[in-house]
Amino acid sequence: MRPLAGLSRTNLLTEFSAGVTLIAIAIPLNIGYAQIAGLPPTAGLYALVVPTIIFALVVSSRQVVASPDAATAALVASSLGGLAIVDQSNYVAMAFAQAVLSGGFFVLAAVFKLGALANLLSHPILVGFIGGLALGILTSQVAKMLGVHTGSGGEFVEKLTGLVSRIGTADLPSIAISAVSVAVLLLGRRWAPAVPWALLVMVGATVVVATTHADEHGVSVLGAVPAGLPTFTVPDLTLTQWSALVPSALALTLVTMAEGVLVSRSYAEKRGYPVDADRDLMAFGLANLASGVQGSFAVGASTSRTAAMDQSGSRTQLPALVLAVGTVLLLLFGTSLLAEIPSPAIGAIVGVAVLPLLGIGDLRELWRLDRAEFGVAAVCFLVTLLVGPLAGIFVSFILALANFIRPATNPPIDFFTAGRQQPSGDIEMIDPGLLVVQMRSPLFFANSTEFQRRVRDAVADERRPVRYLVIDMDGIHTVDVTAAQQFGRLRAWLTEQQVSLAFSRVDPAAVRRLRRLGLLQPDDTLYPDDRAAAKQITGAAEPELYEKLVLSRSGRRLT
Incomplete structure (x- = not known):
């Protein structure tokens, strides 16, 4: 200039x-x-x-x-x-x-x-x-x-x-x-x-x-x-x-x-x-x-x-x-x-x-x-x-x-389950055993305890036992060592509850770091997106059924 x-x-x-x-x-x-x-x-x-x-x-x-x-x-x-x-x-x-x-x-x-x-x-x-x-x-x-x-x-x-x-x-x-x-x-x-x-x-x-x-x-x-x-x-x-x-x-x-x-x-x-x-x-x-x-x-x-x-x-x-x-x-x-x-x-x-x-x-x-x-x-x-x-x-x-x-220590966390969208607008549950977790914030020392607590509460509060937990990583841009250690405790608790853990939308460039921190294990399933995870886990293999599949909570659609 x-x-x-x-x-x-x-x-x-x-x-x-x-x-x-x-x-x-x-x-x-x-x-x-x-x-x-x-x-x-x-x-x-x-x-x-x-x-x-x-x-x-x-x-x-x-x-x-x-x-x-x-x-x-x-x-x-x-x-x-x-x-x-x-x-x-x-x-x-x-x-x-x-x-x-x-x-x-x-x-x-x-x-x-x-x-x-x-x-x-x-x-x-x-x-x-x-x-x-x-x-x-x-x-x-x-x-x-x-x-x-x-x-x-x-x-x-x-x-x-x-x-x-x-x-x-x-x-x-x-x-x-x-x-x-x-x-x-x-x-x-x-x-x-x-x-x-x-x-x-x-x-x-x-x-x-x-x-x-x-x-x-x-x-x-x-x-x-x-x-x-x-x-x-x-x-x-x-x-x-x-x-x-x-x-x-x-x-x-x-x-x-x-x-x-x-x-x-x-x-x-x-x-x-x-x-x-x-x-x-x-x-x-x-x-x-x-x-x-x-x-x-x-x-x-x-x-x-x-x-x-x-x-x-x-x-x-x-x-x-x-x-x-x-x-x-x-x-x-x-x-x-x-x-x-x-x-x-x-x-x-x-x-x-x-x-x-x-x-x-x-x-x-x-x-x-x-x-x-x-x-x-x-x-x-x-x-x-x-x-x-x-x-x-x-x-x-x-x-x-x-x-x-303040917002970083209490981040927005949404939980979604699989279901069909009915003509009336209601959600027909396909498999309440699936729970998707979506957090729009980095996972670090200040909010990792809150994340762990809210995931545990969501799993325990479902009307029927949760068998599959999918963590959407799109909003979790970074993870520090403290958060990774806290996540290890959450993983151990999920294993005790017999809940299978999977991940969606993981940044390919971050996979190596996440595995080094212990957040990801070599045998963890990584899905390209939440719908693909829901389709695979719930068995909605037919294209017409998949088109009707939505992830929702309290009638809200996941966009």
């Missing part, structure tokens, strides 16, 4: 126009996300230069936009809040180092082709985790919009307590700026979604503050932003400090990996072009390494900006390069324009941007479709919100593992 795949003369103007739109969206949001992360505005702007260029030239996706987003900013703030106890410069250096470590994890994941790990986080888990982060962000942005200073508390309960206890200190000019900003953003997005309302709100609010001197009457402003391009720097931390950052960096990597690969795959399927998950992981890795060594924090896949580019007609990575050039021009010649940006307007921009991340619609749909999946999302939401993002990540992966193991 070549860089800027999909770019041609026919779509050059569309892609460039989309890049201008991306500048209008990304700059105000990145300033806000830097503030969420507890970093200077330049940390958000620097992420739009070198990391963006590297990602655009390496990634296989033609549309995914890489940038710090609400989730990564909240993770950075929450995970570093308790670690940076010396001073602000220590905090900033740790944020940069965290990005470097995350980049290293991404590169390792790409080298070892671990793109499939992104599938470990299911949709309900992501909905709950990101929703919990979003509500915590929204609380802090509401405080900013009201002009309320809630202190340095990083967790949701502390933020909410600080907001409620200090609500009496709310600043009326800040509330007015916020109210107008929110109204413009929400109504503008509904009536004219193509217009860069975030940029217009930021510019308009800045003009109002500059002309009315509202900053002298309680409205907080961004303040001076240093001019100049990012410079290469290695975070100056001790080995102990680097080690303390590993868990949070790994959490950032896992969340970004899951969301990034999911977004990349969904847009590739929607627009009909190929993607390479491992190449995308390498792109995230190199972008994060660049981010950390040039004064920025962790970057991930921006779902909102990717969606905006898709809606604008962009199908290449050219808008990302246009964004990088525009940010360079701003850093060289326009940082003085940023000093008077009011914090309430930034809070409104970020607050409106994270509203969709609450996942209210997704939670409602999960409640309608599957209450258990809703419960998984709710647990992730509450743990992330009340305990913290790292605890949310841990619980998410425990739930993901449990969600994977």
Whole structure:
């Protein structure tokens, strides 16, 4: 896949126009996300230069936009809040180092082709985790919009307590700026979604503050932003400090990996072009390494900006390069324009941007479709919100593992007996002495005991003694040593019950391994399919009788 795949003369103007739109969206949001992360505005702007260029030239996706987003900013703030106890410069250096470590994890994941790990986080888990982060962000942005200073508390309960206890200190000019900003953003997005309302709100609010001197009457402003391009720097931390950052960096990597690969795959399927998950992981890795060594924090896949580019007609990575050039021009010649940006307007921009991340619609749909999946999302939401993002990540992966193991330890097992299908639809038993077992799962240590128990119960529960047991191996793709040993006990029990054992649909390539494990014996009968086994065992030799032969249980046909 070549860089800027999909770019041609026919779509050059569309892609460039989309890049201008991306500048209008990304700059105000990145300033806000830097503030969420507890970093200077330049940390958000620097992420739009070198990391963006590297990602655009390496990634296989033609549309995914890489940038710090609400989730990564909240993770950075929450995970570093308790670690940076010396001073602000220590905090900033740790944020940069965290990005470097995350980049290293991404590169390792790409080298070892671990793109499939992104599938470990299911949709309900992501909905709950990101929703919990979003509500915590929204609380802090509401405080900013009201002009309320809630202190340095990083967790949701502390933020909410600080907001409620200090609500009496709310600043009326800040509330007015916020109210107008929110109204413009929400109504503008509904009536004219193509217009860069975030940029217009930021510019308009800045003009109002500059002309009315509202900053002298309680409205907080961004303040001076240093001019100049990012410079290469290695975070100056001790080995102990680097080690303390590993868990949070790994959490950032896992969340970004899951969301990034999911977004990349969904847009590739929607627009009909190929993607390479491992190449995308390498792109995230190199972008994060660049981010950390040039004064920025962790970057991930921006779902909102990717969606905006898709809606604008962009199908290449050219808008990302246009964004990088525009940010360079701003850093060289326009940082003085940023000093008077009011914090309430930034809070409104970020607050409106994270509203969709609450996942209210997704939670409602999960409640309608599957209450258990809703419960998984709710647990992730509450743990992330009340305990913290790292605890949310841990619980998410425990739930993901449990969600994977639960069906594997209790696999679907069907039992079928031979009979004739009557015109009335009833089943006339031909020979209840035949029982066919069908399991659609690998046979391994976690489910072998359950398999053995259910087969024994089925043999013992038949109305007439079972004389032949046929195990359908089509769904049993693999067998481990523990399962083979358990199966040996089942075979011995069947021999005691005078039940003959046979197999159907055994993969020819697996016969040697199954015999080495002791699952198959040299004299075992192997049938090509269940009907052939039933025909041979029940003696239904006539073609017309065989046509009427079905394998069924409770009137269900085996297809």
